[in-house]
Amino acid sequence: MEDYAKSHVLLEEADAFARFRLSDGRYEHTLRVADTAEDLALAHDLDADRARLAALLHDAAREIEPEGFLELADKWRLQVGDPERQSPKLLHGPVAAELARRELGIDDEEVLAAIRAHTTGRPGMGPLALVLYVADKIEPARDYPSVGRLRTLARENLHGAALESLRRAIAHNEGRGKATHPGSRETLDWLESDGATQSGIEQ
Ligand SMILES: [Fe+2]
Numbered sequence: 001m002e003d004y005a006k007s008h009v010l011l012e013e014a015d016a017f018a019r020f021r022l023s024d025g026r027y028e029h030t031l032r033v034a035d036t037a038e039d040l041a042l043a044h045d046l047d048a049d050r051a052r053l054a055a056l057l058h059d060a061a062r063e064i065e066p067e068g069f070l071e072l073a074d075k076w077r078l079q080v081g082d083p084e085r086q087s088p089k090l091l092h093g094p095v096a097a098e099l100a101r102r103e104l105g106i107d108d109e110e111v112l113a114a115i116r117a118h119t120t121g122r123p124g125m126g127p128l129a130l131v132l133y134v135a136d137k138i139e140p141a142r143d144y145p146s147v148g149r150l151r152t153l154a155r156e157n158l159h160g161a162a163l164e165s166l167r168r169a170i171a172h173n174e175g176r177g178k179a180t181h182p183g184s185r186e187t188l189d190w191l192e193s194d195g196a197t198q199s200g201i202e203q
């Protein structure tokens with residue numbers, strides 16, 4: 001099968017997978033993130049199909065029960081720290097990436113890494129992961145004071161938009177008395193450092 005046709009079959013399978021596993025509301029969010037991710041990918045000369053694929057699957061594990069996350073993480077030997085034990089839904093990205101690999105046969109490591117990193121971010125995350133991280137925060141139904149500015153920024157500067165989104169997420173959590181996940185803190189440090197620029201991501 002041609003690559004083009006193959007990737008479209010995969011997109012249809014991923015869509016059906018998300019539809020089957022998610023409530024109407026979360027599936028609709030998923031479709032909005034997929035459209036936003038595709039749009040951002042095109043704006044930054046990235047592969048729109050891979051961005052859409054990662055987006056369609058990013059929340060596919062989101063409706064698993066807390067014990068279910070821990071059981072799957074244990075079975076699949078995923079990394080589980082204290083924050084994940086306290087709030088197992090933090091594992092929905094890593095678990096969704098495993099489901100994508102095991103159930104849909106997805107072996108595109110950048111797609112899987114983007115799915116894995118979409119909740120807390122990850123130091124060294126690549127352009128596709130940045131697209132998904134930002135798309136999840138700015139999809140059209142998101143409504144918070146700085147979202148308009150972030151939407152504009154995201155089309156011009158992906159790295160800057162990810163940095164702003166992460167700063168906002170951390171401030172939002174801290175405002176509600178919630179601890180910052182160490183992974184988010186490390187990602188923030190990474191985005192603020194020169195390392196992110198040197199890896200070829202535009203400032
Ligand atoms: Fe999510």
Ligand SMILES: [Fe+2]
Pocket residue numbers: 029033058059136
């Ligand atoms: Fe999401």
